[in-house]
Amino acid sequence: MTVDPEIVGNKEVGGAYALKVFQASLNILSHLLIGIVVGVSLLFSFRNGLPLNVIMLHIVLCVIGYQLLMAESILSLSADNGWSGVLRFKDKRMAHTILQVGGSALALVGSFLVMVDKTVNFNTLHGQFGLVAVVFTAVSLVNGLTSLYAFEWRRFCPGNISKITHICFGIVAFASSSISLCYGFDKFSFRLWASDAFTNATIACTACFTTIIIINPTINFFKKSYRLIVK
Numbered sequence: 228m229t230v231d232p233e234i235v236g237n238k239e240v241g242g243a244y245a246l247k248v249f250q251a252s253l254n255i256l257s258h259l260l261i262g263i264v265v266g267v268s269l270l271f272s273f274r275n276g277l278p279l280n281v282i283m284l285h286i287v288l289c290v291i292g293y294q295l296l297m298a299e300s301i302l303s304l305s306a307d308n309g310w311s312g313v314l315r316f317k318d319k320r321m322a323h324t325i326l327q328v329g330g331s332a333l334a335l336v337g338s339f340l341v342m343v344d345k346t347v348n349f350n351t352l353h354g355q356f357g358l359v360a361v362v363f364t365a366v367s368l369v370n371g372l373t374s375l376y377a378f379e380w381r382r383f384c385p386g387n388i389s390k391i392t393h394i395c396f397g398i399v400a401f402a403s404s405s406i407s408l409c410y411g412f413d414k415f416s417f418r419l420w421a422s423d424a425f426t427n428a429t430i431a432c433t434a435c436f437t438t439i440i441i442i443n444p445t446i447n448f449f450k451k452s453y454r455l456i457v458k
């Protein structure tokens with residue numbers, strides 16, 4: 228369908244409008260995929276009822292921490308995000324901080340529980356990517372504070388640098404947690420429960436929402452870095 232750049236009501240119809248609709252659709256899709264992946268992980272973890280063993284508790288905490296709360300925390304700052312669209316910038320930042328601190332706390336506890344439980348650590352790709360996620364989550368948390376108070380701390384750490392590194396560490400933390408999750412789904416116990424076809428679909432859903440979620444921060448990262456370099 229070709230669209231003329233005309234004004235309908237107050238909305239411009241044309242390239243910019245089509246892009247907005249596309250971004251809004253991607254945003255809805257990402258929420259839907261997060262729901263599916265987190266829901267499937269919880270069904271798997273609770274399939275034998277309570278109490279949960281260490282591995283199942285680890286899955287619940289990591290998936291809610293990383294793929295639900297941290298994902299929503301990144302999305303909350305996006306201009307196209309549904310639920311945070313009505314918030315003022317100050318409140319968006321507050322929502323982002325609360326989700327980020329809560330999500331990181333659950334994810335770190337979930338990861339440390341299983342690390343302490345194992346005798347040999349980081350001998351699987353799942354565990355190695357999980358470790359990268361832990362390290363970058365911890366750094367990103369501290370770095371998030373310097374970004375939040377960038378103005379007050381500008382003498383010790385230039386605001387732009389702390390924001391750029393915060394975006395970068397956040398992307399690495401979230402992306403590696405999703406890679407770790409995909410290796411988690413690839414484990415025998417999950418494939419046996421979910422079947423091969425369903426496991427592959429769940430991995431594809433994870434890859435899809437992770438890509439959608441990191442697009443915006445990646446663009447911001449390059450924009451801010453470019454501005455810093457040409458300044």
Ligand code: HEM
Binds near residue numbers: 268341349360405
């Ligand atoms: C965001 C999601 C996840 C993260 C970040 C994560 C991270 C981790 C970490 C850091 C370890 C410890 C590795 C070590 O000390 O050697 C671990 C172990 C483990 N995780 Fe996960 N995990 C996640 C989801 C899952 C899922 C969905 C499953 C299963 C379906 C799972 C099953 C296991 C098992 C069986 C171990 C012990 C064996 C191993 O290290 O590979 N995890 N995970």
